[in-house]
Amino acid sequence: MRLHAGWISPEDQRALVSGLRSVIAAAPLFAPLTGWGKPMSVRMTSAGRFGWYSDRKGYRYIDRHPSGSAWPPIPDRALEVWRALAGSARDPECCLINWYGPEARMGLHQDRDEADFTEPVLSISLGDDGLFRVGNIDRGGPSESVWLRSGDVLVMEGASRLLHHGIDRIAAGTSTLLERPGRINLTLRVVT
Ligand code: MD3
Ligand code: FE
Numbered sequence: 422m423r424l425h426a427g428w429i430s431p432e433d434q435r436a437l438v439s440g441l442r443s444v445i446a447a448a449p450l451f452a453p454l455t456g457w458g459k460p461m462s463v464r465m466t467s468a469g470r471f472g473w474y475s476d477r478k479g480y481r482y483i484d485r486h487p488s489g490s491a492w493p494p495i496p497d498r499a500l501e502v503w504r505a506l507a508g509s510a511r512d513p514e515c516c517l518i519n520w521y522g523p524e525a526r527m528g529l530h531q532d533r534d535e536a537d538f539t540e541p542v543l544s545i546s547l548g549d550d551g552l553f554r555v556g557n558i559d560r561g562g563p564s565e566s567v568w569l570r571s572g573d574v575l576v577m578e579g580a581s582r583l584l585h586h587g588i589d590r591i592a593a594g595t596s597t598l599l600e601r602p603g604r605i606n607l608t609l610r611v612v613t
Pocket of ligand 2: 532586
């Protein structure tokens with residue numbers, strides 16, 4: 422995987438956040454349910470042709486927000502980052518927006534709900550620092566951690582595309598980008 426630390430300027434980070442405010446106004450954040458029926462601590466919504474969704478029936482992409490409206494378009498600023506760094510001929514079909522409050526975390530998992538693992542996943546971090554952990558393709562074994570900071574872009578491609586990964590914790594108050602403590606992560610994906 423490639424980490425482009427501080428790749429997005431503070432000015433562009435603010436522009437991204439303002440684009441996200443419109444997305445969230447049209448497609449409000451919600452807490453997806455895990456397979457156990459327990460709400461996740463990370464709140465989510467999506468932009469693009471597909472949005473990621475989860476309930477007791479499992480993880481999947483759906484073409485409408487749970488309210489029934491179409492997902493809003495992916496903000497131009499996010500598309501520009503993808504076109505500059507993803508090295509893919511295709512444009513992303515989903516921009517998943519994860520919002521972490523100070524207590525939120527995301528357990529180790531793989532991203533495997535997409536049809537084509539030869540397409541990269543690109544992640545943009547905004548707001549407070551998040552402790553990112555990456556492990557192996559199979560469950561278990563050693564892992565490595567790195568803090569993801571506001572403006573960092575991480576590109577997962579090739580062999581790294583199916584590694585287990587998660588967010589262990591947020592360091593609240595490490596960034597002044599957002600009005601409240603917390604972290605936003607955008608992941609751009611080709612779904613089909
Ligand atoms: C490594 N998000 O939305 S982004 C997710 O910070 C997700 O919100 C985390 O994991 C977050 O699925 C981590 C970095 C990331 C995203 C996708 C990956 C790392 C990845 C896919 C494969 C390997
Ligand atoms: Fe993931």
